[in-house]
Amino acid sequence: MLTPEVPMSHSVAGEPSSAGRRAAPLTxxxxxxxxxxxxxxxPGRVLxxxxxxxxxxxxxxxxxxxxxxxxxxxxxxxxxxxxxxxxATIYARHDGAPQPAERLTDLVDLLAACRAASRVLRRRADPADSAAYRQWVQSVAARVCRAVPGAGVRRADPPANPADRRFLDRLGAALDLG
Known part of the structure; x- marks a missing residue:
C-alpha cells in the first residue's frame, strides 16, 4: 500500500533491497x-x-x-x-484486484489520463525521464497495434489499419509527443 507521498530517490550507498535484488534506481x-x-x-490501461x-x-x-x-x-x-x-512497481503489485473495465478501456478517459500524466511529468520529472516515460507508454500501444495475429510478439510495421494509426496519433498527442 502506498503512503500519501511516495519519495523517489536513489538508495543509500546503492545497496540492494532486503529481498536480495537490486532496487531500481529512482528519480x-x-x-x-x-x-x-x-x-x-x-501502461496497462494503454495496453x-x-x-x-x-x-x-x-x-x-x-x-x-x-x-x-x-x-x-x-x-x-x-x-x-x-x-x-x-x-518495478507494476511487477511488485500482487493484489490481483482487477481494474474496472470502464477505467481500462474508455478512450476518452484514457486520453485524459495521458494528458494528466504528461502534466504531472512536466511538473515533477526530469525532462529526459518524462520523454522516456511518454515514449515508452506510446511504444506499448504501438506494439499491440502492430502485432501480427498468430505470430506471437512479432510486429508488422506500420499498422495497416487506418483506425489503429488514428488511435496511435491521438494517444501520441495526449502524451504530448508531437
Whole structure:
C-alpha cells in the first residue's frame, strides 16, 4: 500500500533491497500516491485500450496482448530511472484486484489520463525521464497495434489499419509527443 507521498530517490550507498535484488534506481522527484498510481496504471490501461475493438478496429487477441506485455517488460531495460521504477512497481503489485473495465478501456478517459500524466511529468520529472516515460507508454500501444495475429510478439510495421494509426496519433498527442 502506498503512503500519501511516495519519495523517489536513489538508495543509500546503492545497496540492494532486503529481498536480495537490486532496487531500481529512482528519480529524486516526489510523486503523490495519486500521481504514482496514475503513472503506474497508465501502461496497462494503454495496453488494454490498444487491444480492444473500437470503431474500425477489431479485437486483437492473445498475440497482441503478449506484444503489449513484452513492451511493458522492455521498460526494465530503459535508460530512464522513472521507467524502470514504474515497471518495478507494476511487477511488485500482487493484489490481483482487477481494474474496472470502464477505467481500462474508455478512450476518452484514457486520453485524459495521458494528458494528466504528461502534466504531472512536466511538473515533477526530469525532462529526459518524462520523454522516456511518454515514449515508452506510446511504444506499448504501438506494439499491440502492430502485432501480427498468430505470430506471437512479432510486429508488422506500420499498422495497416487506418483506425489503429488514428488511435496511435491521438494517444501520441495526449502524451504530448508531437
Amino acid at each position: 529524486t522527484a516526489v510523486y503523490s500516491a495519486a500521481e504514482w498510481d496514475l503513472l503506474t496504471s497508465l 488494454v485500450a490498444a487491444a480492444a475493438p473500437g470503431p474500425g478496429r477489431t479485437e486483437r487477441g492473445v498475440s497482441a496482448s503478449l506484444a503489449g506485455l513484452d513492451a511493458v517488460a522492455a521498460g526494465r531495460a530503459s535508460d530512464s530511472d522513472l521507467v524502470r521504477a514504474v515497471v
